[in-house]
Amino acid sequence: MAKVKKAFFCQNCGAQHTQWQGQCHACKEWNTLVEEIIEKEAPKEWAKEAVKEITSPIRMDSINVAEVPRIKTQDEELNRVLGGGLVPGSVILLGGEPGIGKSTLLLQVSLSLKTPVLYVSGEESQQQIKLRADRMGLDGKNCFVLSQTETQKIFQQIQKVNPELLIIDSIQTLHSNYIESGAGSVSQIRATAGELIQFAKSTNTPVILVGHITKDGNIAGPKILEHMVDTVLQFEGDRNHIYRILRAQKNRFGATSEIGIYEMISQGLRQVTNPSEVLISEKEEALSGHAIAATVEGIRPLMIEVQALVSTAVYGTPQRSSTGFNAKRLNMLLAVLEKRAGFTLGSKDVFINITGGMNIEDPALDLAVIAALLSSYHDIPIAQNTCFAAEIGLSGEIRPVSKAEIRIQEAEKLGFDSIAISKFSKLGAQPKQIKIQAFSKVENLVEFLF
Numbered sequence: 001m002a003k004v005k006k007a008f009f010c011q012n013c014g015a016q017h018t019q020w021q022g023q024c025h026a027c028k029e030w031n032t033l034v035e036e037i038i039e040k041e042a043p044k045e046w047a048k049e050a051v052k053e054i055t056s057p058i059r060m061d062s063i064n065v066a067e068v069p070r071i072k073t074q075d076e077e078l079n080r081v082l083g084g085g086l087v088p089g090s091v092i093l094l095g096g097e098p099g100i101g102k103s104t105l106l107l108q109v110s111l112s113l114k115t116p117v118l119y120v121s122g123e124e125s126q127q128q129i130k131l132r133a134d135r136m137g138l139d140g141k142n143c144f145v146l147s148q149t150e151t152q153k154i155f156q157q158i159q160k161v162n163p164e165l166l167i168i169d170s171i172q173t174l175h176s177n178y179i180e181s182g183a184g185s186v187s188q189i190r191a192t193a194g195e196l197i198q199f200a201k202s203t204n205t206p207v208i209l210v211g212h213i214t215k216d217g218n219i220a221g222p223k224i225l226e227h228m229v230d231t232v233l234q235f236e237g238d239r240n241h242i243y244r245i246l247r248a249q250k251n252r253f254g255a256t257s258e259i260g261i262y263e264m265i266s267q268g269l270r271q272v273t274n275p276s277e278v279l280i281s282e283k284e285e286a287l288s289g290h291a292i293a294a295t296v297e298g299i300r301p302l303m304i305e306v307q308a309l310v311s312t313a314v315y316g317t318p319q320r321s322s323t324g325f326n327a328k329r330l331n332m333l334l335a336v337l338e339k340r341a342g343f344t345l346g347s348k349d350v351f352i353n354i355t356g357g358m359n360i361e362d363p364a365l366d367l368a369v370i371a372a373l374l375s376s377y378h379d380i381p382i383a384q385n386t387c388f389a390a391e392i393g394l395s396g397e398i399r400p401v402s403k404a405e406i407r408i409q410e411a412e413k414l415g416f417d418s419i420a421i422s423k424f425s426k427l428g429a430q431p432k433q434i435k436i437q438a439f440s441k442v443e444n445l446v447e448f449l450f
Contacts (some may be wrong), residue, residue, distance in 0.1 A: 006035060006036070007035075007036060007187075008020050008021075008033045008034065008035050008036070009033070009034060009036055009185070009186040009187060009222075010024040010026060010027060010029065010032045010033055010186070011032045011033075011034055011185075011186065012024065012027050012029045012032045013026050013027040013029070013222070013223060014186045014190070014221065014222025014223060014224060015027065017033055020033050020035065021033065034185070036179075036180075036181040036185055036186070036187045068087055068088065068253075069088070070082075070084050070085030070086060070087055070088075071085050071086040071087075071088065071113075071115075071164070071165070071206065072084075072085045073085065073086065073109050073112065073113060074109070074112035074113070075105075075108065075109055075112070075260075075271065076271060076273070077246060077260030077261065077262060077271045077272075078105075078109065078246065078260060080258050080260055080300075081233065081246050081247070081248050081254075081258050081259065081260045082231065082248070082251070082253070082254060083251060083253050083254015083255060083258070084254065086165065086206040087206065087230070087253045088204045088205070088206060089200050089201050089203075089204040089205065089206065090200065090206050090207075090230040090231060090252075090253060091196065091197050091200050091206075091207045091208075091209065091228070091229040091230050091231070092206070092207070092208045092209065092229065092230065092231040092232075092233060093171075093209045093211050093219065093225065093226065093229040093231065093232045093233065094106070094208060094209065094210050094211065094233045094234075094235060095210075095211040095212075095213050095219040095232070095233070095234055095235070096213065096234060096235030096236065097213065097235075097237075098212075100235050100236075100237055100244060101235060101237075101244055101262070101264060101269055102169075102210050102235050103121075103123075103124070103132075103169055103210065104132070104268050104269055105235065105246075105262070105269055106119070106167050106169065106208060106210065107119065107129065107132060107133060107136070107268075108136060108138070108268055108269060109167075110140070110143045110165065110167055111133055111136065111138035111139070111140035111143050112138060113142060113143075113164075113165060114142060115142060115163075115164040115165065116142050116144065116161060116162065116163045116164055116165075117142060117143045117144065117163055117164070117165045117166075117167065118144050118146060118157070118158060118161050118163035118165070118166050118167070119143055119144065119145050119146070119167045119169070120146045120147075120148060120154055120166070120167065120168050120169065121145070121146070121147055121169045122147070122148070122149040122168075122169065122170065122173030122174060123169060123170060123173055124147070124169075125147050126145050126146075126147050129145050129147075130145070135266070135267060135268070136267055136268045137267060144161050144163065149173050149174055149175055149183065150174075150175060150176075150177065151174055151175070151176045151192050151195055151196075152176070152177055154174075155195075155199070158199070163205065164205065164206075165205070165206055165207075165208070166196075166199075166200075166205055166206070166207045166208070167207075167208045167210075168196065168207065168208070168209045168210065169210040170209070170210035170211060170212055171189060171192065171193055171196075171209045171210065171211055171221070171225070172184045172189065172211065172212045172220060172221065174188070174192040175188050175192065176188065176191050176192055176195065178191070179191045184220075184221075186221065186222045189221040189222060189225060190221075190222055190224060190225070193209070193225055193228055193229075194228070196209065197228055197229070209229065211225070219232075226250065229250075230250075230251075230252045230253065231248065231250060231251045231252065231253070232248070232249045232250040232251075233246060233247070233248055233249070234246075234247045234248075234249050236359070237264075237357060241356065241357030242263050242264050242265070243261060243262070243263055243264075243272070243356050243357055243358070244261070244262040244263075244264060244269065245259055245260070245261055245262075245358070245359075246259065246260035246261075246262065247259050247260075255298060257297065257298035257299075258297070258298035258299070258300065259297045259298060259300065261275045275302055276301070276302055276303035276410065276414055279302065279303065279304055279305060279355055279356045279358065280292060280303055280304075280305050280355070286381035286382075286383075286384055287381055288375045288376050288378070288379045288380055288381045288382075289307055289308045289309055289310075289372050289373075289375050289376030290305060290306070290307055290308075290372060290375065290381065290382065291305075291306045291308075291368040291369070291371040291372035291375065291382055291387075291388060292304070292305055292306070292368065292384075292386070292387040292388065292416070293305075293306055293360075293362075293364065293365045293367070293368030293369075293387065293388055293389065294364065294387050294388065294389040294407035294408075294410060294411050294419060295360055295362040295364055295365060295389070295407075296362065296364070296402070296403045296406060296407060297362070299403075299406070301403075301406050301407055301409070301410035302410075303387065303410060303411065303414060304354060304355070304356075304358060304360060304365070304368075305354075305355040305356075306325075306352065306353075306354060306355075306365065306368045306369055306371075306372045307352070307353040307354075307355060307372060308350070308351065308352055308353075308369065308372035308373045308375070308376045309349075309350070309351040309376055310345065310348050310349070310350055310373060310376040310377045311348065311349050312347070312348060312349070313347055313348060313349050314349070318346065318347060318348055318349055318350070319349045319350070319351070320334070320349075320350050321350070321351045321352070322351070322352040322353075323352065323353045323354060324352075324353065324354025324357070324358050324359045324360060325352050325354055325360065325365065325369065326361070329366070330350070330352055330369070332394070333366060333369055333370055333373070333392055334350060334373075336370075336392055336393075336394060336396055336442065337370065337373065337374075337442065339396070340395070340396030340441070340442055340443065341396070341442050341443055341446055343374070343377065345373075345377070348377075350373065352369060352372075352373075362401075363391040363401060364389045364390060364391060364401040364407070366390065366391050366392040367388040367389065367390040367391070367392065367398065367420060367445070368387070368388040368389075370392060370442065370445065371388055371420075371445065371449060374445075374446060374449060374450070375449070378450055380449075380450060382449060383417075383418075385415070385416050385417035385418065386416065386417065386418050386419070386420065386437075387411050387416050387418075387419050387420070388419070388420045388421075389401060389404065389407045389408075389419060389420070389421050390420065390421050390422045390425075390439070391422075392442065396441050396442045396443070397440060397441055397442075398422045398423070398439045398440055398441060398442065398444075398445070399422055399424070400421070400422040400424045400425040400426070401421075401422070401425075404421055404425045404426075404427060405427060405428060407419070407421075408421075408427070408431055408434060408436070409431070411434055412431050412433050412434040416434055417434060417435060418434060418435040418436070418437050419434060419435075419436060419437065420437040420438075420439060420445065420448070421436060421437070421438060421439075422438065422439065422440070423438040423439055423440040424440070425438070
């Protein structure tokens with residue numbers, strides 16, 4: 001029997017303390033320290049017979065940098081976000097709101113692969129998972145389902161199945177017999193995640209972990225969990241909307257600027273290969289307060305519809321409300337319109353909405369927001385075949401944005417007749433089927449629109 005060691009862990013940040021105190025010295029939160037009993041960990045069941053290779057230093061110029069072969073899934077959106085597919089031996093952490101579709105996404109991936117997959121669920125029974133699989137209409141001949149929360153028993157089944165992909169749903173439900181604390185505690189999460197990471201690196205098997213999140217939107221458990229894994233994915237969206245966005249917050253094997261878009265339907269999650277068509281609403285007639293923005297997420301161009309409503313303030317104090325757009329940036333754009341273009345918006349209620357439940361941080365959205373605001377202010381609709389892509393400066397200048405040619409090509413492909421950009425944008429070959437409207441100041445845009 002190993003010597004028992006006691007420690008106090010902060011349930012907010014995971015910091016370890018030797019004795020109890022009212023305030024955590026790391027995150028400054030009060031009454032978050034909980035005592036946990038830690039035992040010295042015994043050897044892992046799966047690693048008893050493993051031979052440990054002694055690694056030695058290698059000269060930098062002699063290291064083989066051949067590209068690591070990736071495991072392609074049937075989900076092209078997931079492949080894009082990961083940087084081309086699953087890297088053997090990588091550990092991926094997937095977080096998101098409850099009910100957003102994390103388990104559905106991973107079950108679809110495991111059912112569609114042609115190689116053995118072990119899907120371990122600590123939250124659902126095997127019968128519940130089978131019912132969801134039947135609803136998706138996938139056979140899943142290579143998918144093995146295990147309802148278990150004890151890591152030692154999971155590793156015993158791993159030796160029998162020998163999977164090429166391991167999915168854990170979720171990491172907060174696992175517990176190890178070598179740690180005497182409850183499942184979901186800081187020490188249990190750290191220990192079980194460490195065992196899974198060591199398994200992934202030793203056997204070259206990719207592991208996907210599902211992580212719960214707190215009310216603040218952060219992944220529950222110690223912050224060190226996000227440092228330990230190779231990739232952190234965030235599944236975003238509103239349960240009241242049908243669209244979901246998969247975004248990489250950390251990726252050691254690819255870029256973090258790519259996104260994947262899904263549509264939630266009764267059969268599961270459907271990949272949205274051309275999001276521009278579904279994010280632009282269909283209208284029988286032209287309406288005021290609508291403008292189309294040409295944005296870019298990673299290397300993927302998106303055509304986003306911006307809706308604006310400008311009305312007289314009824315209750316005395318004007319309201320400023322934005323959905324999917326930065327509220328501070330909206331206040332800045334309203335100040336620019338009032339100072340540089342002469343529009344009196346101080347006594348008006350202003351509402352901005354990005355369609356489809358999207359949350360866009362691209363500064364190229366500025367020009368479309370201003371166009372939608374002016375359209376609603378004058379109650380004059382903007383031509384439906386016109387889109388916008390430029391940033392607005394504090395002095396009213398229209399600034400160029402990156403990847404302007406990609407935005408123009410996407411607008412041309414979707415049938416737009418003209419695109420409004422900055423006069424200072426650097427372009428290569430001029431497009432043939434779309435007209436470029438170049439502006440240098442906000443005043444010039446007002447003259448063009450009205």
